[in-house]
């Protein structure tokens with residue numbers, strides 16, 4: 001019986017062949033479609049955005065996702081997740097290395113802050129690979 005892994009590799013090869021023969025009959029990628037806020041991969045994508053933001057910022061506190069404004073998925077040689085989200089400052093200090101899910105948001109006041117982020121994450125299942133193509137956050 002053919003295993004899932006073999007099947008996924010075959011699909012990967014097929015995809016490459018189609019891409020290689022693309023000059024004439026280019027594979028039409030799907031258009032972006034809305035997905036559920038509960039999609040498990042979306043949840044990972046959103047967490048990944050917050051973790052990358054935390055890793056890149058000089059802030060003393062950790063930020064975590066506070067809202068999702070757009071959640072879309074598009075098939076392009078794998079699956080592209082296109083997400084607009086908000087991330088907000090928590091009460092957890094970065095130095096304490098806390099589990100984000102235990103961190104509350106800052107209460108109203110001087111330290112309360114939210115960034116608007118756009119991220120695009122490409123998931124290539126047959127290569128077991130996830131790549132952040134875009135992460136753009138503005139206050």
Ligand SMILES: *[C@@H]1O[C@H](CO)[C@@H](O)[C@H](O)[C@H]1NC(C)=O
Nearest residue numbers: 048051052053054055056057
């Ligand atoms: C965190 O950022 C540093 C450089 O700023 C980079 O070398 C490292 O790979 C990043 N880690 C993650 C998990 O993104």
Ligand SMILES: *[C@@H]1O[C@H](CO)[C@@H](O)[C@H](O)[C@H]1NC(C)=O
Nearest residue numbers: 033034035068069070071072
């Ligand atoms: C997709 O979601 C956005 C906002 O999240 C909404 O404005 C839009 O109407 C939705 N599109 C479809 C086709 O449901």
Ligand SMILES: *[C@@H]1O[C@H](CO)[C@@H](O)[C@H](O)[C@H]1NC(C)=O
Nearest residue numbers: 047097098099100101102103
């Ligand atoms: C963080 O906490 C949540 C729930 O409390 C748990 O599911 C998750 O595995 C924890 N993550 C880490 C990295 O400890």
Ligand SMILES: *[C@@H]1O[C@H](CO)[C@@H](O)[C@H](O)[C@H]1NC(C)=O
Nearest residue numbers: 005008125126127128129130
């Ligand atoms: C995919 O990669 C992750 C970490 O990069 C690894 O833990 C996991 O075992 C891999 N899965 C497969 C099916 O190769």
